[in-house]
Amino acid sequence: MIITVFVTTADESDQWRAELLEHSWMQTQQPGELVRLVASSSATPLPMHSLARVVRTRPYSPHPYIDDRFPGYNQPGALLEWLFHERIDATLLLLDSDCLMLKSVTEELAPGEAIGNPWREWPKGEGPFGLSEDYQNLQAFCVNRDLKPSKIRFPLLIHSRDLKKMAARWLELTALIRCEVNYTAGKVPEAHQVAYTIAASEYRIPHKVQKLAVIPSDRKIDRPLLSYQQAVESPRGEIVWSSETYSPWSKCKPEKAKAGVGRQFLERLNKYVSLVDAGEQLRFHRPLRCHGVREARLPGKMLLEIPDAERPVTLNASAAAIWDLCDNQRTLSEIADVLEKRFDVARSILCRDIDSTMKHLHTDGAVVLEPATHDH
Amino acid sequence: MASHEDTQAGGRMISVQLQLESGHELKLTLGEQSPELVTLFRILASRNSDTVTPAEQFLQLPLNNGAAACSFHSRQLVSIITEPPVVVQLEQAETPETAPVATAVPPTVVVNTPRYLIIDDFLGHDEHRDMLAFAMNHEDQFEAGTVVGHETPHRKNQVILSFAETAHAKLLSNRLLTWLPMLTEELQMELFPVRFVESQLTASNDGHYYRVHCDTGADEADFRAITCVYYFFREPRPFNGGTLRLYDSINQGDRREASGSYREIEAVSNRLVVFPSSAHHELMRIRCPSGKFGDSRFAITNWIQISPEPRPDDTFGWGHLRCGVLPAQYGDLAGSSQ
Numbered sequence: 053m054i055i056t057v058f059v060t061t062a063d064e065s066d067q068w069r070a071e072l073l074e075h076s077w078m079q080t081q082q083p084g085e086l087v088r089l090v091a092s093s094s095a096t097p098l099p100m101h102s103l104a105r106v107v108r109t110r111p112y113s114p115h116p117y118i119d120d121r122f123p124g125y126n127q128p129g130a131l132l133e134w135l136f137h138e139r140i141d142a143t144l145l146l147l148d149s150d151c152l153m154l155k156s157v158t159e160e161l162a163p164g165e166a167i168g169n170p171w172r173e174w175p176k177g178e179g180p181f182g183l184s185e186d187y188q189n190l191q192a193f194c195v196n197r198d199l200k201p202s203k204i205r206f207p208l209l210i211h212s213r214d215l216k217k218m219a220a221r222w223l224e225l226t227a228l229i230r231c232e233v234n235y236t237a238g239k240v241p242e243a244h245q246v247a248y249t250i251a252a253s254e255y256r257i258p259h260k261v262q263k264l265a266v267i268p269s270d271r272k273i274d275r276p277l278l279s280y281q282q283a284v285e286s287p288r289g290e291i292v293w294s295s296e297t298y299s300p301w302s303k304c305k306p307e308k309a310k311a312g313v314g315r316q317f318l319e320r321l322n323k324y325v326s327l328v329d330a331g332e333q334l335r336f337h338r339p340l341r342c343h344g345v346r347e348a349r350l351p352g353k354m355l356l357e358i359p360d361a362e363r364p365v366t367l368n369a370s371a372a373a374i375w376d377l378c379d380n381q382r383t384l385s386e387i388a389d390v391l392e393k394r395f396d397v398a399r400s401i402l403c404r405d406i407d408s409t410m411k412h413l414h415t416d417g418a419v420v421l422e423p424a425t426h427d428h
Numbered sequence: 429m430a431s432h433e434d435t436q437a438g439g440r441m442i443s444v445q446l447q448l449e450s451g452h453e454l455k456l457t458l459g460e461q462s463p464e465l466v467t468l469f470r471i472l473a474s475r476n477s478d479t480v481t482p483a484e485q486f487l488q489l490p491l492n493n494g495a496a497a498c499s500f501h502s503r504q505l506v507s508i509i510t511e512p513p514v515v516v517q518l519e520q521a522e523t524p525e526t527a528p529v530a531t532a533v534p535p536t537v538v539v540n541t542p543r544y545l546i547i548d549d550f551l552g553h554d555e556h557r558d559m560l561a562f563a564m565n566h567e568d569q570f571e572a573g574t575v576v577g578h579e580t581p582h583r584k585n586q587v588i589l590s591f592a593e594t595a596h597a598k599l600l601s602n603r604l605l606t607w608l609p610m611l612t613e614e615l616q617m618e619l620f621p622v623r624f625v626e627s628q629l630t631a632s633n634d635g636h637y638y639r640v641h642c643d644t645g646a647d648e649a650d651f652r653a654i655t656c657v658y659y660f661f662r663e664p665r666p667f668n669g670g671t672l673r674l675y676d677s678i679n680q681g682d683r684r685e686a687s688g689s690y691r692e693i694e695a696v697s698n699r700l701v702v703f704p705s706s707a708h709h710e711l712m713r714i715r716c717p718s719g720k721f722g723d724s725r726f727a728i729t730n731w732i733q734i735s736p737e738p739r740p741d742d743t744f745g746w747g748h749l750r751c752g753v754l755p756a757q758y759g760d761l762a763g764s765s766q
Contacts, residue, residue: 093757111757112757114757116609116755116758117750117751117755119750133610136610193746195554195555196554196558218552220606220607221552223606224606228746231748251552254553256552256553
């Protein structure tokens with residue numbers, strides 16, 4: 053059994069990445085479960101997914117006991133909390149959220165075995181663990197500084213039992229590195245990644261270094277995963293596309309990208325955008341009206357009075373038309389079908405309107421979204 | 429890591445059919461380790477002796493998930509049919525070191541089963557080995573353990589009371605405090621501001637024990653909220669016994685005493701056992717044939733103390749953690765899933 057896991061916050065900027073990853077997970081027919089850990093307070097609604105199981109964990113940024121805002125705490129914190137609460141006994145495929153699947157990963161590992169993507173920029177030097185001198189202060193907090201950690205980073209494969217053993221130390225070391233390591237430009241930005249390598253070596257979990265993911269600058273796709281943290285460049289080295297500036301779900305221009313993985317990634321992204329425009333993902337959800345919601349019709353708008361809500365929710369005419377079609381039977385895709393026949397509006401616009409309206413109604417507590425299918 | 433099977437007090441759900449005198453039958457469902465089922469077996473095993481307490485003579489059992497209750501006298505109980513089968517191991521009379529079973533409590537007695545948590549492989553390989561080396565190298569600093577308020581021998585083992593000042597204690601407490609929010613959640617306690625983390629290193633050798641006690645109640649100990657015992661010793665294990673018994677407690681008004689029912693937790697090297705400091709527990713007698721100090725069962729007991737008021741300026745562990753205040757993100761319990 054392989055569980056594919058990734059950690060995010062509930063921010064909107066994480067949602068498109070998560071949906072893209074989910075789609076690639078489905079397309080590759082990756083066996084096992086897909087789990088999205090969302091580090092957020094319970095006041096924030098959990099994001100919706102058609103196939104991924106969404107699990108809330110507490111936010112670990114800022115660190116609960118150190119005044120330090122650093123999203124990197126969320127990875128060890130959320131994984132520790134998840135493994136603590138659930139009885140997981142499986143191989144875990146740990147991904148960053150800006151990663152997608154190109155082929156299924158089927159290699160199951162026994163406890164004591166692990167595989168990590170090579171990390172060429174691992175900060176090596178003459179300090180403890182073979183790290184740079186910046187890490188000298190870590191000596192005081194580590195018993196054996198002569199260990200040689202595997203120079204690896206996400207994505208990686210590890211057995212859940214091994215991750216359970218080392219996760220608390222991983223979180224602890226991330227905080228120690230942030231507090232203690234002299235870094236020229238503030239605090240170490242890759243603290244959680246360095247901490248992982250140290251914790252794994254301290255808990256005697258050797259990682260085989262094996263390339264699992266290609267990046268946009270690679271020439272060909274010969275690995276099961278693609279990490280798009282790096283920007284896609286043109287043949288002249290200009291940035292054609294970057295995840296930091298991407299507006300979901302806008303179309304990209306693959307033809308401007310240098311031939312290779314970057315261009316192929318943009319072509320895949322465009323294909324998914326077309327599916328989004330066609331309302332493909334809407335067929336996975338069926339909206340159910342929440343009990344006790346009362347409606348009042350006014351000229352050109354509708355008011356929804358939701359139990360426990362401070363004030364009524366106002367729906368414009370198109371949102372009201374969507375709400376009217378929520379009969380606890382239709383999927384979102386079927387609602388789009390009805391509205392497409394009724395109004396002269398492009399399906400892509402209609403689908404985005406439905407998606408946006410549903411997210412608001414879900415957040416406001418007017419509907420819950422039931423999975424319409426869990427077929428892989 | 430946490431053994432969830434261990435943390436659930438009831439274990440499997442058992443379908444129980446009680447046969448009473450005059451041919452009456454009673455069907456109900458109970459947890460395998462629930463105090464009610466333990467009591468029923470105990471009564472059945474004790475029908476011809478005087479060990480059934482007054483509390484156990486009058487039985488009240490929940491029916492229909494607590495929507496109804498059935499009351500009867502213990503002498504009416506004829507037999508117990510369980511599905512699946514429950515095998516009961518009857519015990520010998522308890523040794524003088526073990527807990528006196530509660531006596532003469534009124535029928536309104538409440539039995540509480542303490543929650544607890546086991547985390548195996550708590551420290552890294554070298555940290556664990558280094559902890560053992562520290563204990564071995566400080567044999568001369570161990571002294572006989574004492575118990576406040578007990579004049580008769582209640583405890584026999586050796587301790588280093590000043591262990592909290594050492595780097596080894598800080599290593600352990602820093603790791604514990606990283607776990608703290610999850611420990612409190614598992615023990616169903618509110619997360620609290622920390623006052624202090626006490627730490628004591630214990631060596632237990634042949635014939636050593638620590639009779640039933642709880643860790644709260646005496647001055648400084650009043651602040652203790654969570655007890656965390658970290659076990660470490662040579663392997664293969666050079667001793668027998670030395671299990672930790674964690675007793676159910678009987679609440680009777682303001683008084684709280686150890687019940688006769690308990691769970692036993694084996695001492696496993698590099699294992700952390702966590703339970704509320706208010707829980708009654710006992711270290712069972714250790715048999716260590718060699719008697720050598722190095723063959724002792726070592727344990728570091730940490731008591732995480734609760735602070736009555738926030739301590740924003742205090743730092744803990746290695747000195748980075750500000751656990752004297754409640755972090756904002758722990759104001760609500762998480763754990764929901766889609």
